[in-house]
Every structure is written in C-alpha cells, then in structure tokens.
Amino acid sequence: MIPRIAFTPGEPAGIGPELAVRLANSRAADRRRAAQIVALSDPDLLADTADRMNLPLNLIPFDPHAPAADTPDGSLFVQPFRLAETAVPGRLNVANAPFVIDTLQSAARGCLQRRFDALVTGPVHKGIINEAGVPFSGHTELFAEAAGAERVVMMLAADELRVALATTHLPLKDVSAAITGERLQQVILILHQSLRDQFRIGAPRIGVCGLNPHAGEGGHLGREEIDVIEPTLDRLRAQGLHLLGPLPADTLFTPPQLARCDAVLAMYHDQGLPVLKFKGFGHAVNITLGLPFIRTSVDHGTALNIAGRNEADCGSLRAALAQAVQLAELRAL
Template sequence: MTGWERPLALTMGEPAGIGGEIACMAWLDRARAGVPPFMLLDDPERIAALARAVGFDVPVRAVGDAEEAVAVFGTALPVLPLALPAAVTPGRPDPANGGAVIGSIDRAVALARAGEASAVVTNPIQKSVLYQAGFSHPGHTEYLAHLAGGTETVMMLEGGGIRVVPVTIHVPIAAVPGMLTTALILRTARILAQALRRDFGIAEPRLALAGLNPHAGEAGTIGREDVEVIAPAAEALRAEGIAARGPLPADTLFHAGVRRDHDAVLCMYHDQALIPLKTLDFDGGVNVTLGLPFVRTSPDHGTALGLAGTGRASPRSLVAALRTAARLAATRAVAPA
C-alpha cells in the first residue's frame, strides 16, 4: 500500500478521557467532514461498549492489519486490538492502563515507520497517570522524538488561518528571557522552514519573528532581548536564504491584513502563540510535531475527563488533526528528499 491507500494510525490516548468517543464521532462524520481512513489502536470491545453507552450507532470491527482497516473503514470503525489490563471508568484514569497507553503510541510509530500507516495521530494522554506507571518523558513530543532516535523536534499549532511555533514552551514566564537565545531561535526556525517546504509544499517559506517585549522592545528602550537576541536571528536566517522578518510587535501580528504576509510565526513563549490560535479557532486547532521522520498530529486539547462518557465532547480538533495528517503525509510523499 502506498500514499492515500495507507490509513492513519490513531492512538487510544488516555482511555478514561474523551479519545474513544471522539474517534467514534470522527468516524460517524467521515463522509460529511472528509475524514480519511484511520485505524484506532485500542480495545475493540471497550470501544463498542463505549459507543453503545453514549448512544452512537458505530459498528466496531477488530482488524489484523492496515490493509484490512482500509477495506472496512467505509462500513465500520476499524480497531487494531490492544489489551487494557484494567476496566475503564470514564473520567477516572487508572495507572494500571498506563502501559497500554504507551504501547498504543509505540505501535502507531512502528506502523508509520514500516510504511503501513501514512501518519500518526495521537489522542490526548494524561501525563500524571503515565508518570505513575513509570513514564519518564516530559510528554508526547519528547517520547516520539525518543522513538525516532532522539531527533530534534519543534511544536507547531495550526488553526484559524495561522501557524504558530513557540520557541520556548512549558516554562515559567520569568524563565523565558534567560532561555531565549539566538541559537535556539535559529534551530527552531530552520526546522520550521524545512517542514514548511517538505510537508506543507511551501517552496519559499516566509517567517515572522514576534518580539518578546511590548512594541518589539522599541529599539531597546523596553528591554534588550529584541535587539540583542531576536534581531540577529532574523538577520542570520535571511543570510541563509530564509525569508524572515522581525522582531515584530506581537500585538499586531495576527490580524487579517498582516497574516497574509507570512506562512508561520515564531513566538517567543507559549501563550504568545496559543492565545491567538485558540481565540481564532478554539475547537479546530491542530498540534503538529515538526522534525520527525514520520508525520504526527494531535488534537489541540486535553483528555477532558469531566466530559468523558457523556458524548458531548467536540470531535472538531480530532477531525482537523486527521485531515491535516493525511494532507501532510501526501505532500511529504512527493516532496524532494
């Protein structure tokens, strides 16, 4: 199987969260929303029982491989069986199932690397529960990088007509100025530019670098980071042939007129990137991991334990993640090496 014939591999995520039911909802919406074929790596009996409990008319079919998953996708939700050691109660994670959650990620990556799945789409995990089960990585992205042999990765969010990349991620805001270096910005921007060419089909990516301080520092009068750290990075990128502008005032980077001038924005800290994206498209944002040897996307939300088992969770972000994964995988398949 090649190209579009290969299904996406969708991980179970935290079984006590909303992953199973939004997978069912995405399958139900497959025709209207243009959802590409995917196979869920989970317990088929659990998914069938969950669908019945929330009132979804979803026939579940256990499948043995990716080819069978594509064959049945039009009439049933294909599930590649993975056993769960403990019974699942919606909203109540059990560390006993942590190994199965990790195993689902391992299997999805193995399928993608073997060419049996076109991409990996990950349902949200409950990191605190995995830590209790012995998980030693900070999160999904770091574990995927580990499975890929320690490759350098970058987190990008896409939605609402924008693409944003936080240069620093889950760190206290007080630590950001000390962590922000020209070298870190350059590393992030190079991975981003390569991914925009290879996965998004943008031959000459245009990057905007947000300023760290108000008004991008106003020539150093409101902090020196913009002049001493960010501006040299933009200059170095231009010298390498990458179209980069900045530092630019972050408060004017995301209105409709300016968004047309760049393909992605490098933001200096987490909320600088996530606030505009979630304001523009709270339910439809997609997390894309750049730099991996396979395509990986994820819904831009958590496990939503409070909604689990109610059937009221929105599948929009998962549907967007599935569609984005298929699009990126198809572009990468024909991109120059």
C-alpha cells in the first residue's frame, strides 16, 4: 500500500510554502516510507517559492483516478487552487483567506470520501481569516464540523511522549468550569479508543493530571479533583480502562511515572504542552483524535518574521508526515 496523503501548506504569506519545498526535497532521506504527497495549493506559489529558495521542485498534476504512486525526490503532486492575489512573504492579505479555507475544506472532503488516506496540515493564521469575515477558531474545529464529530481531542506527540488535552484554547479563568464529568469522560474515551484503534496499543495506560497544584492537596487547594475528576476516573475504571491519577502534573511528568503511561491527559493547554515542546520542539506532531480520518499537523505557527528568508525548518512537518503515513499503514492492516 502507498498511502495517499493530502497536504495543505496553510497561510501563503507564512513559512508553509517554504516547508512544502523543503519537504519535497527531503524525500530521498524519507524513502523508507513511501507516500503520495498531494499538495492542495497554488502551483505558481510553490514554483515561485522554490525559485526563490534555489531548490528544485517538480509539480505533478494529481489524478485521483490513477493508482497511488510514491512521490519522487524534489517533487510534489499538486491539486491546484488559485490565490486571489500574489502572496508576499511575511505580509498577511485578507484577500487570500478564502484560498486557505478552500484548501482545508477540500482536503477534509477528500478524506471523508476516501480519496485521501490521511491529512497533514501546515500552519494557518487564525487572525487574518477572521479579519476576512470568515469565523474560524482553528483547523480542529473546522474538521470536526466537516465530519460531524461531536467532540475531538488535541494530542501532541514527540518520540514516546504523547500528551492530550482536556481543554484547549481557553483563558485560564474559564478552565475550571469547563472540566465537567461529561467532558472528561468523552475526552478519555476518545483518547482510549484512538490509542487502541489507531496506534494499536492493546490495553492503553493513560495518566491523568489533576487541575490544581498538588492535585488539590486533599481539597485544600481546590476541589475539582474530589468533586469531578476522581469520580469520573472511577466510573471509567469500572468499565475496564487503565487510568493513573489524578496526579499533580509535576509528578506525572517525571520519567518513572511516564514509564507507566502510553499517554498523558493534561487538563489545560499550558499544563501539558510546555513539557511536550521542551522534549520535542522541532519534531513534535499535533494529532487530532476523534475524527473519522487521520489528521496530523506541525507543532508551530506561521513564523511570519522569517517567511521568505529561507530559514524555515521542516523537521516538524516531516515528523507529521511520517506519523500520518504510519497511522494510514496501521489502519490498512
């Protein structure tokens, strides 16, 4: 099987186009995993970026009816979309926001219709999309809506460390109210099922962080653990899930405890992701769980400050592609 991977480079004024060119030129090093990489982008944008970087790029028209073929070194298959206006590196343009949304929606449709085996996304700029009058809170929410998924879970992975989030982009003042028994149960069940079905871990072991320092210190530093988290974990343990915790995050994120877990569930964004990014920044992968298709992404943003300077590192994109290919191969077994 040669997996067919949809790839959306993202914001055209950011480093996404440069990452696409570097990805094409890394195929020789990544040859151990065959894949047909289909960029959903403007061919002129990719070609102009390659010329500016002084790197080769052969764009092969994508034929969805042809058998999947491995991507040659220095090449990308391309499904063409056209920018409204020429993109200038580092300079956002509201006119090109619909282009970004079109590529994402088309990639999601292609995955849902099984034209693609997985989706890898480059970084987008949420602000410019909203300034263009398109309500947009992120990739994850767009794909969840397209798939009709009630809830999805954000998980980042670096090497053997996997960190999922109970809540994502919320102000800290809103996190406690969002940690409900219903939400926790949904998130843990999605994480458990994904580890079992997508990653083929037979009996997943999930470490669960407490919300408060010292996991509430027996109620003296907060009662969320006693009132919400512990009862939810007990209900799920009764269903056969292997759950460790709730433990203080500064205890759970230590080697002896991590050795007991296949994944960690953090209660909020900056509880779990600083540890993950310290361990694996530059090669970490963002994985969306709970979708009916495989979606991985880079762990960084558009980097407008270095766009056009030929400095972008595609390590995270290569890791995201490798993870998508691996998951697609496991799904095909």
